[in-house]
Amino acid sequence: xxxxxxxxxxxxxxxxxxxxxxxxxxxxxxxxxxxxxxxxxxxxxxxxxxxxxxxxxxxxxxxxxxxxxxxxxxxxxxxxxxxxxxxxxxxxxxxxxxxxxxxxxxxxxxxxxxxxxxxxxxxxxxxxxxxxxxxxxxxxxxxxxxxxxxxxxxxxxxxxxxxxxxxxxxxxxxxxxxxxxxxxxxxxxxxxxxxxxxxxxxxxxxxxxxxxxxxxxxxx
Numbered sequence: 351x352x353x354x355x356x357x358x359x360x361x362x363x364x365x366x367x368x369x370x371x372x373x374x375x376x377x378x379x380x381x382x383x384x385x386x387x388x389x390x391x392x393x394x395x396x397x398x399x400x401x402x403x404x405x406x407x408x409x410x411x412x413x414x415x416x417x418x419x420x421x422x423x424x425x426x427x428x429x430x431x432x433x434x435x436x437x438x439x440x441x442x443x444x445x446x447x448x449x450x451x452x453x454x455x456x457x458x459x460x461x462x463x464x465x466x467x468x469x470x471x472x473x474x475x476x477x478x479x480x481x482x483x484x485x486x487x488x489x490x491x492x493x494x495x496x497x498x499x500x501x502x503x504x505x506x507x508x509x510x511x512x513x514x515x516x517x518x519x520x521x522x523x524x525x526x527x528x529x530x531x532x533x534x535x536x537x538x539x540x541x542x543x544x545x546x547x548x549x550x551x552x553x554x555x556x557x558x559x560x561x562x563x564x565x566x567x568x569x570x
Contacts, residue, residue: 374405374406374407374408375406375407375408375436375437375570376407376408376410376433376434376435376436376437377407377408377409377410377435377436377437377438377439377567378410378411378412378430378433378435378437378438378439379395379409379410379411379412379413379439379441380412380413380422380426380429380430380438380439380440380441380442381412381413381417381422381439381440381441381442382413382414382415382416382417382418382441382442382444382445383413383414383415383416383417383550384413384441384444384549384550384551385411385412385413385441386411386413386414386415387413387550387551388411388413388556388559389411389413392553392556393411393551393556394551394556394557394559394560394563395409395411395560397556397557397560398560398563398564398567401560401564402564402567402568407567410433410435412429412430413441416445416449417442417445418442418445418446418449418455418456418457419442419443419446419457419462419465419466419469420457420461420465422440422442422465422469423465423468423469423472426469426472426473430473430478431472431473431476431478434476435478436478436479437478437479437480437481437567437570438473438478438479438480438481439480439481439483439521439563439567440466440469440470440480440481440482440483441483441485441521441523442466442483442485443462443484443485443502443505443506443509444485444486444488444502444549446462446485446505447485447488447498447501447502447505448488448498448549450498450501451497451498459504459505459508462505462508463508463512466508466509466512467512467516470482470512470516470518479570480516480518481518481519481520481521481563481566481567481570482509482512482513482518482519482520482521483509483520483521483522483523483563484505484506484509484510484520484521484522484523484524484525485502485505485506485523485524486523486524486526486527486544486545486551486555486559487502487524487527487528487531487544487545487548487549488502488548488549489540489541489548489549490527490531490535490539490540490541490542490543490544490545490548491531491535491538491539491540492528492531492532492535492538493532495538496540496548502524503524506522506524510522519566519569519570521559521562521563521566523559523562526558526562527544527555527558530543530544530558531543531544543555544558
């Protein structure tokens with residue numbers, strides 16, 4: 351009996367020594383002020399952490415206010431690649447359109463596509479899985495009632511085409527938000543449905559983004 355107990359103890363010890371905890375998947379959310387706010391208590395990254403569970407995923411926000419697609423490209427090495435992510439979610443485009451009129455900058459359509467594709471290429475060269483997102487809204491009025499809807503639709507269509515060309519998963523926030531506003535914005539308000547100011551997300555907007563992104567992330 352003592353011999354059996356000793357063997358059991360040895361086997362248990364060997365099993366414990368050989369046990370390696372499953373590696374967490376590191377997911378980096380790469381974007382602008384919407385993503386910077388995503389790590390706040392009601393932000394979409396914080397809401398997603400409740401879905402993901404602390405044991406399986408490490409969710410990291412890498413958002414900086416005012417960023418456009420070329421800003422992401424310029425800081426990709428330090429803010430993303432150096433952290434060796436398994437998955438990178440690219441959520442950019444609002445400022446590339448919005449700042450054309452709000453501050454006289456923005457990003458030309460052809461340059462936007464070139465930088466976006468260059469982002470993807472470099473991330474994939476470092477073996478990260480990539481998820482693309484369309485920018486959601488610049489104003490929440492329905493049926494093209496916001497000043498920059500046409501331009502935002504054009505840039506979103508570009509991202510959809512890139513997704514199709516590269517066979518990468520897409521979180522189509524543009525469609526999600528416009529469909530949601532058609533269904534829930536009875537008074538055709540410019541803000542206050544999914545955003546605080548027509549661009550930045552309120553709690554429900556963050557919840558919608560968290561749900562949509564998590565559906566894709568958990569499949570990778």
